[in-house]
Amino acid sequence: MKVFSAFFGTETNTAAVVPTGFADFERAGVYRGDASIRDPQGFGASHVELRRLAAIDGHTVVESLTAHAHPAGITARAVYERYRDWIIEDLTAAMPVQAVVLVLHGAMVADGYDDCEGDLIARVREVAGPSVPIGVELDLHCHVSPRMLAGADAIVCYKEYPHTDTLERLGEVYRLVVRQAQQEIRPVTALHDLRMVGLWHTTREPMRSFVERMQSFEGKDGILSVSLGHGFPWGDVPDTGAKLWVIADGDRSKAQRLANQLGEEFWQLRDQTWVPPIPIAAAIDRMRATSEGTLVFADVADNAGGGAMSDSTFILRAMLEAGISDAVVGSFWDLGAVALCRSAGVGASLNLRIGGKCGPQSGDPVDVAVTVKAIVEDHAQYGLNFRWSLGTGVWVRTEGGMDIALNTVRSQIFSREAFEGLGIRLEGRPVIVVKSTQHFHASFAPLAREVLYVGAPGSITQNFAEMSYRRRDNDFWPRVANPRGTS
Structure with missing residues (x-):
């Protein structure tokens, strides 16, 4: 059997100030047919896994595009159309194929394409024909x-948030x-x-048990798969x-009954599954009260993984003003600050202007005296089974002993x-502040006495009850208590 595969996606914050262009995809690497060889620890890992699974079964994989951009604003039309057309060209050349696997995101928006x-x-269906199975993995x-x-x-x-099950779900598809x-x-x-519009962490109850309940139906009585898409x-x-959807073997009515049943169960949990972030003032009070163990704070509204600029200073400024010193904070996307540190060199002391570069949602820059402790030219981190470049990374330490991470490639903390x-x-550090919403959790939770989510200002605010849309209707919970008569 010949299986055609492609990996293409980004997560689009339609209000983000920075559009997504060719350079954003090229920064992570764009490959056409060889990502599994040239980038096996990056986004080529999906093709590596597909090839492994296919080899076990005696099948072959025809690998097409691998292209991913870190979340930002709307993708340029020419960018989307070029990469889309490459996939269609490769599929046309590979025909006949017996199956197609597409690894996408699900929240990609381009100019002219919602x-x-x-x-x-x-378009893949047009080329593959009506009888070739098409499977899709989504974020x-x-x-x-x-x-x-x-x-x-x-x-x-x-199923998991943070997304620790990417390769498992790919195997399912x-x-x-x-x-x-x-x-x-x-x-x-x-x-x-x-x-409903919101975020639901599967690391805590009752979401943990709800995920397990979804999985309990799979593989039984004709139910093949259950998915809960949280939405972006x-x-x-x-x-x-x-949205929640169920895949059944040939029986759509059975799938619909289970989807409705689980959907109603999830609706009934709505007040238990959402915990709003704490205000900055409350976070500072917790930092001051820390006596033993590590508190990990998430700056959720400045998460580059949701399209934020990762340079907001609201929490940093509050910590400095409060005299919080033994702490770790980052990572700030700040090209100018990194350039100054590189010029000064390791060991140099200087007055550095950090963050606040990308508009009102980034706050004002913070001026602080620091010492450059380290410069790493090819800095990176691993998360969600992929390698994420951070570009040039810099560690600076304030006179009070706060450690701040800076980088040149915008990324959330994984x-x-x-x-x-x-x-x-x-x-042993009492306070760690990460610019991330939830994907940090798997790595940092083992360090933490407690993980806390901070509701600072930023471009991905979690005040869902006050969110207002122009393209979709505004009849959703929690903005509306009972959307369309839901009880």
């Missing part, structure tokens, strides 16, 4: 559209399309629109919002390597 994934899947923060569901045979999204191609199953999908709240498109790769000690 639903990039739906457009791509439809958990996806917009699931009718066009996507109409074009694909099986759509599966990650692979097995579904292979079994369909071998005529062992006939996947049909039913969707339940939850009419900062992408303003008609299909924004949380792992301790973002700090430890610069030489910053984390063990």
Whole structure:
């Protein structure tokens, strides 16, 4: 059996000030047919895993595009169309194929395309024909559209947030399309629109148990897969919002009954599954009261993984004004500060202006006396089974003993390597502040006495009840208590 595969995506914050262009994809590496060889620890890891699974079964993989850009604003039309057309050209050249696996995001928006994934899947279907199974893996923060569901045979999204199960879900998609191609199953999908907008951490209850409940139905009584797409709240498109869908073997009514049942169960948990971030003042009080163990604070609104600029100074300024000294903070995307540190060199002391470079949502720059402790030219971290470049990384220490990480490639914090790769000690530190929403959790939680989420200002605010959309309707929870009569 010949399986065609492609990896293409980004997560679009439609209000972000920085558009997504060719350079953003090229920064992570754009590969056409050879990412599994040239970038096996980066985004080529998905193709490596597909090749491994196929080899076990005696199948072959035809590898097409691998292209990913870190979340930012709307993708330029020419960028999306070029990469999309490369996939279609490669598929046309590879025909006939017996199955297609697409690793996408689900929240990619381009100029002229509200639903990039739906457009791509439809074009793949035109080339592959009606009988070739098309399987799609999506990020958990996806917009699931009718066009996507109409074009694909099986759509599966990650179950975990943070996304620790990316390769597991890819294996799930692979097995579904292979079994369909071998005529062992006939996947049909039913969707339940939850009419909710928010974020739901699967590391705590009751979300932990709800994920396990979804999984408990899979592989039994004809149920093939259950997915809960949390949606991406900062992408303003008609299909924004949380949705739950079930894939069954040939019985759509059974799939719909289970989707509705689980959707109702999730709705009933709404007041238990969402915990709003704490204000900055409350976070500072907790930092001051720290006596033993490590408190990890997440600067959730300045998460580059949601399209923020990762240079806001609101928490840093509050910490300095409060005299918080034994702490680690980062990472700040600040090209100018890094350039000054590189020029001064390791060991130099200087007055440095940090952050606040990208507009009102970044706050004002902070001026602080620092010593340059380390400069790492090819700094990186690992997360979600991929290697993420941080460009040039710099460690500076304030006169009071606060350690601050700077970088030249905008990225959220995934792992301790973002700090430890610069030489910053984390063990035993009373306070660590990470610019991330949740993907830091798997790496940092083992260090922490407690993990706290801080509601500082920023471009990905989590005040969902006050969010207002232009492209989708505003009849959603928590903005509306009972959207469309939900009880």
